[in-house]
Amino acid sequence: MTQEQKTIKLAELEGWHFVEEDSFFWMKRPDGRRCSGSPKKPSPKAWKENFFYLPRYFEDLNATHKLEKAAAQKHPNFWSLYLDEGVGTLPEICEFDDNPPECATASQRAEAIGRVLNLWEE
Numbered sequence: 001m002t003q004e005q006k007t008i009k010l011a012e013l014e015g016w017h018f019v020e021e022d023s024f025f026w027m028k029r030p031d032g033r034r035c036s037g038s039p040k041k042p043s044p045k046a047w048k049e050n051f052f053y054l055p056r057y058f059e060d061l062n063a064t065h066k067l068e069k070a071a072a073q074k075h076p077n078f079w080s081l082y083l084d085e086g087v088g089t090l091p092e093i094c095e096f097d098d099n100p101p102e103c104a105t106a107s108q109r110a111e112a113i114g115r116v117l118n119l120w121e122e
Contacts (some may be wrong), residue, residue: 001120003058004048004051005120006057006058006110006111006114006119006120007051007054007055007056007057007058007110008047008051008054009114009119009120010057010067010110010113010114010119011047011054011055011057013067013070013071013074013113013117013119014030014055014066014067014070015029015030015070016028016029016030016054018042018046020041021034023039024037024038024039025037025038025039025040025041025042027042027046027050027053029053030066030070035050035053036050036053055067056106057106057109057110057113058106058107058110058111059106059107060106061105061106061109063106064106064109064110064113067109067110067113068082068109068113071113071117075117078116078117081116081117082112082113082116083101087115087122088112088115088116088122089112089115089116090104090108090109090112092112093108093111093112093115094108
């Protein structure tokens with residue numbers, strides 16, 4: 001899976017989506033604000049066409065922190081999965097790069113979130 005495809009999966013987890021309002025199809029942020037619209041129904045390429053609106057989870061720790069909060073709200077056992085010692089978890093990913101989990105980069109955190117929630121495989 002490419003990083004762009006992973007970003008789209010994470011955005012959907014956080015609450016980004018398309019919705020029809022006023023005969024228009026809008027890309028909506030998790031807070032409900034509209035950020036892109038089209039009179040046509042979104043095609044499978046719609047995420048790709050609007051990719052520049054999405055947060056940069058693999059580069060921005062602030063965006064990744066919001067994603068962690070959203071994941072914890074939607075998945076009650078998120079923190080135990082995410083911080084446990086196992087394959088695809090934050091400690092395992094950080095160990096590979098010789099980093100403690102509390103010093104994890106945005107990229108390491110985004111990768112661990114996707115893996116522990118089974119949004120993709122390694």
